Amino acid sequence: MNGTALTTSAAAGGSPVDGILATATIVLSLVLAGWALVAALRHRSPDRTQFVGLAVLELALLGLAVAALVALGGGERPGEPGAFFGYLLTLVCLPPLAWVLARMEPTRWGSAIVCAVCLVTPVVVVRLQQTWEVLGG
Amino acid sequence: MVETRAPERATNKGPGRLLIAVYIIFAIAATSRAGLQIATKFDEAPVAYLLSALAALIYIVAAVGLARAGHTGRRVALACCSVELVGVVGVGILSLADRALFPDETVWSGFGSGYGYVPLVLPVLGLYWLWRTRHDA
Numbered sequence: 001m002n003g004t005a006l007t008t009s010a011a012a013g014g015s016p017v018d019g020i021l022a023t024a025t026i027v028l029s030l031v032l033a034g035w036a037l038v039a040a041l042r043h044r045s046p047d048r049t050q051f052v053g054l055a056v057l058e059l060a061l062l063g064l065a066v067a068a069l070v071a072l073g074g075g076e077r078p079g080e081p082g083a084f085f086g087y088l089l090t091l092v093c094l095p096p097l098a099w100v101l102a103r104m105e106p107t108r109w110g111s112a113i114v115c116a117v118c119l120v121t122p123v124v125v126v127r128l129q130q131t132w133e134v135l136g137g
Numbered sequence: 138m139v140e141t142r143a144p145e146r147a148t149n150k151g152p153g154r155l156l157i158a159v160y161i162i163f164a165i166a167a168t169s170r171a172g173l174q175i176a177t178k179f180d181e182a183p184v185a186y187l188l189s190a191l192a193a194l195i196y197i198v199a200a201v202g203l204a205r206a207g208h209t210g211r212r213v214a215l216a217c218c219s220v221e222l223v224g225v226v227g228v229g230i231l232s233l234a235d236r237a238l239f240p241d242e243t244v245w246s247g248f249g250s251g252y253g254y255v256p257l258v259l260p261v262l263g264l265y266w267l268w269r270t271r272h273d274a
Contacts, residue, residue: 082173082176082177083173086169086170086173089169090165090166090169093165094162097158097161097162098158101154101157101158104154105150105151105154105155107151109151109152109154109155110154112152112155113154113155113158116155116158116159116162117158117162120162
């Protein structure tokens with residue numbers, strides 16, 4: 001069991017979606033979710049920080065997608081290709097979805113939408129990593 | 138500080154918009170999962186995968202119903218939320234009672250435990266929201 005775990009974590013180093021960028025997207029997303037939650041609790045509509053945060057998050061996620069595509073170009077393959085691309089496509093759509101809905105809803109509920117989407121995003125990032133590494137061990 | 142309260146009667150404003158956001162995310166999640174399962178391994182668990190597809194369809198229709206608001210939209214959303222609640226509770230009980238019935242996970246297995254029980258909470262919130270805004274109809 002220990003041997004397998006070590007091999008997996010060693011192989012994880014080669015995953016294009018498991019590195020500092022992926023960690024950054026998770027951290028940024030959670031920080032943004034916290035910020036938006038505070039705004040929602042204080043009856044504040046989505047502020048500039050939330051929209052800038054969503055934009056930065058989207059750029060980071062696109063960076064993640066590019067990293068995955070580069071790895072694919074280099075001959076690497078995800079463990080579950082279908083699920084991997086499904087998650088990747090969903091992932092890059094999440095911040096724009098939050099952006100559009102938050103723009104339509106300039107009330108505390110707009111902030112709540114940003115919070116909800118930013119809580120979902122890290123889950124999808126982790127699932128993305130799992131679908132790449134399923135055969136990685 | 139005086140807060141002016143707009144009459145929140147339409148289902149697609151305020152908290153309703155947050156509900157729609159979560160419905161959209163679940164529509165995407167369930168659709169891609171069902172699509173992938175049906176496309177790649179339909180023979181393994183046809184009942185489970187068809188159920189996933191049905192759940193996906195219901196999430197999409199519910200989101201549209203809530204977003205369209207109005208009389209028809211409300212009825213559509215009411216029907217969807219009811220079917221959803223019956224579905225998630227029914228499948229939850231069945232999947233506990235007889236594991237062989239659903240050999241692979243669906244969105245509704247184990248009362249939606251694979252999705253943080255959101256599939257169980259979502260229809261309840263939907264029905265509550267429709268009830269709260271009922272004077273619009």
